[in-house]
Amino acid sequence: MPRPKKRTEIFALGNEAVVEGALLAGCTFFGGYPITPSSEIMEIMATRLPRMEDGVFMQMEDEIASMGAVIGASLTGRKAMTATSGPGFSLMQENLGYAVMAETPMVLVNVMRGGPSTGLPTSPAQGDVQQARWGTHGDHPIIVLSASNVQECLDMTITAFNMAEKYRTPVILLLDEVTSHTREKIELPNEGEYEVFSRTVPSMPPEWYKPYEETVRGVPPMPPIGSGYRFHVTGLTHDRNGFPTQRPEEVVELMDRIHRKIDQFFYDIQLVEEIMTEDCDVCVIAYGSVARSAELAVQQARSNGVKAGLLKLMTLFPYPRRQTEKILSHAKTLVVPEMNMGQMSREVKRVNMGHAAVRTINRVDGQIVTPSEILKVIMQG
Amino acid sequence: MSNITGNEIIHQYLRHNKKFPHVLCAGCGHGIVLGTLIRSIHALGIPKDDVVVVAGIGCSGRLAVYVDFNTVHTTHGRALSFATGIKMSNPKLHVIALMGDGDALSIGGNHLIHAARRNIGVTAMILNNNIYGMTGGQSSPATPEGSTTMTNPYGQLDHSFDTVELARGAGANYVARGTVFHVNRLEKIMMEALERPGFSLVEAITPCHTQFGRKNKYKSPVDMYKWLKSTAIPVERYNELPENKRADRMPIGVFVDRGKPGYEELYYARQENFLKQAAKGGK
Numbered sequence: 268m269p270r271p272k273k274r275t276e277i278f279a280l281g282n283e284a285v286v287e288g289a290l291l292a293g294c295t296f297f298g299g300y301p302i303t304p305s306s307e308i309m310e311i312m313a314t315r316l317p318r319m320e321d322g323v324f325m326q327m328e329d330e331i332a333s334m335g336a337v338i339g340a341s342l343t344g345r346k347a348m349t350a351t352s353g354p355g356f357s358l359m360q361e362n363l364g365y366a367v368m369a370e371t372p373m374v375l376v377n378v379m380r381g382g383p384s385t386g387l388p389t390s391p392a393q394g395d396v397q398q399a400r401w402g403t404h405g406d407h408p409i410i411v412l413s414a415s416n417v418q419e420c421l422d423m424t425i426t427a428f429n430m431a432e433k434y435r436t437p438v439i440l441l442l443d444e445v446t447s448h449t450r451e452k453i454e455l456p457n458e459g460e461y462e463v464f465s466r467t468v469p470s471m472p473p474e475w476y477k478p479y480e481e482t483v484r485g486v487p488p489m490p491p492i493g494s495g496y497r498f499h500v501t502g503l504t505h506d507r508n509g510f511p512t513q514r515p516e517e518v519v520e521l522m523d524r525i526h527r528k529i530d531q532f533f534y535d536i537q538l539v540e541e542i543m544t545e546d547c548d549v550c551v552i553a554y555g556s557v558a559r560s561a562e563l564a565v566q567q568a569r570s571n572g573v574k575a576g577l578l579k580l581m582t583l584f585p586y587p588r589r590q591t592e593k594i595l596s597h598a599k600t601l602v603v604p605e606m607n608m609g610q611m612s613r614e615v616k617r618v619n620m621g622h623a624a625v626r627t628i629n630r631v632d633g634q635i636v637t638p639s640e641i642l643k644v645i646m647q648g
Numbered sequence: 649m650s651n652i653t654g655n656e657i658i659h660q661y662l663r664h665n666k667k668f669p670h671v672l673c674a675g676c677g678h679g680i681v682l683g684t685l686i687r688s689i690h691a692l693g694i695p696k697d698d699v700v701v702v703a704g705i706g707c708s709g710r711l712a713v714y715v716d717f718n719t720v721h722t723t724h725g726r727a728l729s730f731a732t733g734i735k736m737s738n739p740k741l742h743v744i745a746l747m748g749d750g751d752a753l754s755i756g757g758n759h760l761i762h763a764a765r766r767n768i769g770v771t772a773m774i775l776n777n778n779i780y781g782m783t784g785g786q787s788s789p790a791t792p793e794g795s796t797t798m799t800n801p802y803g804q805l806d807h808s809f810d811t812v813e814l815a816r817g818a819g820a821n822y823v824a825r826g827t828v829f830h831v832n833r834l835e836k837i838m839m840e841a842l843e844r845p846g847f848s849l850v851e852a853i854t855p856c857h858t859q860f861g862r863k864n865k866y867k868s869p870v871d872m873y874k875w876l877k878s879t880a881i882p883v884e885r886y887n888e889l890p891e892n893k894r895a896d897r898m899p900i901g902v903f904v905d906r907g908k909p910g911y912e913e914l915y916y917a918r919q920e921n922f923l924k925q926a927a928k929g930g931k
Binding site: 296298317318320322323325327328329331332333334335336337338339340341342343344345347361362365491492493494495497498499500501502503508510511 | 663665666667696697698700702712713716717718719720721722723726728729730731732733734735736737738740741758759762915918919922923926
């Protein structure tokens with residue numbers, strides 16, 4: 268048996284790990300506009316992509332244009348991404364909705380900073396959680412992922428690309444400043460050690476192809492523009508042929524399908540890490556850098572004799588309901604620490620429906636949530 | 649000029665599976681612009697698969713639905729950003745951005761100046777009807793001073809944008825203006841624009857009788873075409889006119905023709921250099 272190849276270890280910034288992950292996933296297009304604390308992602312892309320076969324890096328005139336360019340690139344068959352922070356994320360919402368409607372795969376990294384408005388540049392926050400879910404207009408499903416350490420920045424970026432391609436949808440990776448500016452040792456996976464998923468392309472002759480046809484997975488195949496499949500892409504509500512429609516039955520069919528293609532794969536999309544949750548009385552539900560504080564707090568609580576556990580959310584939306592409900596069968600208290608006024612605790616309360624007591628810890632002063640803060644609340648039971 | 653007949657256009661270039669009729673009003677010039685574009689593409693022998701029409705929102709935005717190319721109907725004002733991503737991703741494609749005056753000059757103004765500055769190899773067509781048509785006749789940045797619109801019932805105070813000067817100043821490689829009355833000239837311009845490297849811009853003056861003419865002393869669509877006939881003057885002759893006779897005339901023709909290579913060309917040339925160096929073992 269051949270000895271497994273040793274993995275390359277690098278000392279990397281969270282933002283750097285995002286770039287490594289993106290390139291491993293096959294990203295060849297980056298369009299962006301600088302904004303802290305996400306800028307390093309763009310800067311590193313600017314160095315790497317132009318030296319790669321087929322790599323395209325573009326500094327666009329603003330965030331709106333960045334999204335447009337990324338969607339355009341994705342339509343030609345490329346894996347494309349952009350990265351931004353709070354105020355830039357707001358500007359991207361218009362075309363984010365377009366990407367949902369036109370079912371264009373892409374990855375959008377938002378390194379959250381304090382808000383509202385220009386807020387606290389380069390201070391950590393988690394204030395864009397509900398913006399990620401509902402920032403663009405209309406009813407739509409969306410996949411929002413997070414990462415709590417540098418290794419996860421890499422892994423979750425690969426996951427984000429895979430989900431984007433698998434479900435033909437934009438995927439948002441929400442990071443916070445602590446994660447993206449932490450430098451840690453990480454391992455680059457060897458080839459074959461991670462899954463790389465690419466969108467399904469049509470196999471039928473072009474004249475048979477219907478761009479928004481129903482399929483078993485609810486995800487229609489997507490050919491690159493210019494490959495002989497000529498079709499219409501639009502942000503308007505469209506029929507199976509991609510042409511604008513206002514006929515109620517066609518509108519409903521489209522809306523049902525774009526929701527269903529996400530709904531029926533919850534088991535694949537909703538990712539969590541469960542730490543000592545099997546028997547916990549008190550369960551902390553956290554994400555991003557706060558999950559690291561929470562993990563330490565949970566360990567300390569255990570050594571103090573309190574049965575504490577941590578449900579670390581890797582997927583924020585669609586909210587991992589199943590995994591939370593499992594914990595509700597025995598936990599008496601849920602603790603939700605976050606760097607906002609309570610954006611994720613709403614989701615927890617919605618799923619909890621009064622089963623357990625929900626305690627929130629909220630910081631919006633640009634400071635991190637410390638383990639001792641969380642421990643204090645855990646010990647109150 | 650190309651010699652393709654109306655019937656051939658319909659059979660070769662319009663979408664048989666699209667639900668016609670189209671959305672345009674009687675007297676609208678947009679169909680003429682679209683016909684010009686199709687005939688230019690046909691005359692240049694560009695395969696349909698290599699053409700991407702990227703449109704904005706509004707009446708002009710809807711044109712993309714009818715033609716059998718690769719078509720992308722984007723968000724309001726953003727056509728050029730989508731077009732930039734497409735062209736950079738696949739430089740072999742002929743990317744044409746179809747925009748209205750509100751689309752390109754107002755909400756999309758930033759994208760327009762930067763596409764021109766960057767000199768990205770996209771052909772931009774601005775269908776200028778001096779008004780926001782589909783939303784019901786509100787002022788656009790191209791609405792002439794003094795004219796009446798739904799949002800300027802007392803007469804437009806704002807100055808109107810000169811698209812040609814704007815594009816020239818921003819660094820566009822090729823800038824031209826035509827009207828739907830002067831169809832042959834427009835077709836010639838369109839063909840040139842499609843052939844030029846870098847960013848080319850064609851402003852096509854097209855009348856909107858329903859929203860603009862009706863409120864501004866043009867009793868019928870015919871009056872609007874007469875207005876185009878009497879106002880437009882080749883730029884060569886316009887330049888010879890004395891200053892006091894220029895006020896009511898609109899120069900048409902080619903204004904800028906710089907012949908610089910497009911951004912994508914420069915980018916890929918540099919990339920090739922990097923790859924060559926790397927193959928030699930350099931850094």
